[in-house]
Amino acid sequence: MSRGGAKKRPFYKIVVADSRRPRDGKFIEKVGFFNPLLPKDKKERLNLDIDRIKYWLAQGAQPSERIARFLGQAEVIPMPAQRNNPIKAKPKKKAQEKLKAAAEAKKAAEAAPAETPVAEAAPAETPAAEAAEEEKK
16 A cells, blocks of 8 residues: 555555555556545445456465455455454553552552451540539549
8 A cells, every 4th residue: 555645634545566665655556545534335435456456466466464354355365364462452561560559559458457456446535525524523
C-alpha cells in the first residue's frame, strides 16, 4: 500500500512494488485503492483489480498482511489466520509497577485493622460528667 492523502486523511493505493523500495516510492503497477475513512459497507472503500492481482500472485508476489485480509475477503486467496498477540496487550513496566504498588497498599490496609488488638470497651466518662463529680465533692 502506498499512502496518499492529506494529514490525518489517509488514502492508500494498492500497488505491486519491489520489497527493496520505500513504501511511497517507485512501484511496478497500481492494482487498486483503499479509503479507510469511508464506512465498511460502502463500495468505494476498497477497489481491487482482481485479474491483475491474480497475475502478480502467480508471478510470486507476496501480499502484505492487510492486503492478504482484503484478498481473503474477496476470495482470491484463502483467508489468513487472525493474528492475536496477547503479549502486546499486557501492561508495560511502569503500569505493572503501579498495579503491584496498589495491590500491596490494599493488602496493608486490609491487614492493619486486623492486627490491632481490640480493647474491651469500658464506659468512658465525658468531661462534663467528671466536672459534675468534682462539684459534688
